[in-house]
Amino acid sequence: MAVNALPPTPQAAFWRGVLVSLPIAVGIVPFGLVTGIAGVKVGLSAVEVTVMSVLVFAGAAQLVALQLMGAGASIFFVWLATLVVNLRYIMYSSALARPLETLSGRMKILAAFLMVDQNFALALNQYGVLGPRLTPWFYLGIGVLLWLNWVVATYLGALLGARLPEAWALDFAVPLCFLVLLVPAVHDRPSLAAALVGGLVSTALIGLPYRSGLFIGALVGIGAGVWLENRMGAGRE
Amino acid sequence: MSDLELWITLLGMTLIAFALRYGPLVMLERFQLPPNLQQALRYVPAATLAGLVFPALLAPGGQWAIGLDNERLLAGVIAALAAWRFRNILLTLLVGMGALWLLQWMGV
Incomplete structure (x- = not known):
């Protein structure tokens, strides 16, 4: 793949996004595994915690929500925590309004659903090069791959979770995942x-x-x- | 938490996560966020993520524990250095978990 050549079509830009995010996806696998494990520890079934990843697609918020559910918090507090931990998406979404403006209304729904730290940062970074026609598809390519990766990693974590011994102190992996996000912030x-x-x-x-x-x-x-x-x-x- | 409560929780989380991502994307074609709000939003990631990390390291048992006998604090600092140097989840997890296991095994 000639990384420096401009993708000629929106379709090519989509696949560029998929390729660019492959190494990122590998790095996110452990985060997904930890989420699946946390879900099972709290008492969710493998399917339930995977559905959570399918629908919510927000690792930090999911981990905090699972901790709260494990602590017996009421639904309101789980929602409040989801709101607080996801507030940064208001910033991402407002910054992406221009780079994604050429998408149709329906595709914007998909684009919002697939918004994560990585495609926000990469799409904004590449907007100057890719321009208004290609950037949205590059962004969607990253989002689709990272979403699939997130769902699969959560499910694998949930299958694995029940078999992992307490002495491994795997709950410590949760703050470590946040630490990786905190440092560049x-x-x-x-x-x-x-x-x-x-x-x-x-x-x-x-x-x-x-x-x-x-x-x-x-x-x-x-x-x-x-x-x-x-x-x-x-x-x- | 009953099954019904679980699904209500998940549905609400889904709607909250989606609304925060969707609202500005479609509304900002017509409106701009006030500059004060934009400025405040820039500090949301640092402040909230630190709020998730610090208590797990500084007070793992629910009480302040700042000292060399706090294995999680030591392992967390080592992991922070790894995160800063490599910017990689997998490496940070390996370094952090490895440090914690080593410290626990040494009985610090």
Whole structure:
């Protein structure tokens, strides 16, 4: 595959997206396995946790929801956690409105359903090169492959989960998966402040019921990031 | 959680996840998010992801545990270095889990 040549058609752009995301998919397999394992540990069947991956397609939100369900949280708190952990999609979705504007209404529904960190970042990054005609299909190619990969990995994890011994401390794999996402999210001083404050406040409030400390910590952390950015901006002027 | 509750939970999660991804995509052809909100949204990933990672490392048993006897904190710091260096889920998982198993085996 000539990676540098522009794909000639939307179809070619779709397959470019599929190819580009193959190595990413390999890296996400363990995350999916962990989600499947977590589902079984909480008492879901392999089919139930796989259906969750089919419909929700949001690893971080699914893992938090499963932890809460395991802790006996009410439906409202599971939904609240899903909302908080997925808030970043508002940002992704608004940034993608222009690169994906040539899609039909129906395809936009599919595009939204398939939105994840990776196709957001790659499509935005390639928009300058691929332009408005090809970028949406490149984006969809990544989304379709990562969705299939996510569903299969979750199912395999669920099949495996019941057989794994407690002594392996596999629950520790959950924060490790978040850590891999956290590191690139911290790219300047304000985002570092948001992470430190958000993380420490969440930890301090760990005793609050149903991980509501996560919600409060996120708000305070966002406030810290905004505050520092504004302060640094004011210093420059 | 009963079967019915489980499916209601899943349905709600599906709708929430979809609405957050779909709304701005179709509405922003006509509207712009206010700049303040755009700025705040930029810090959502760092703040929420840290809120998921920090408690698992700093308070694995539900209480603050900052010290060398906290295996998960040590393993987490080692994994963070691996995540920063390699940006790869599989490698980070291997390094982090390996560190935890080694520390537990050594009985730190």
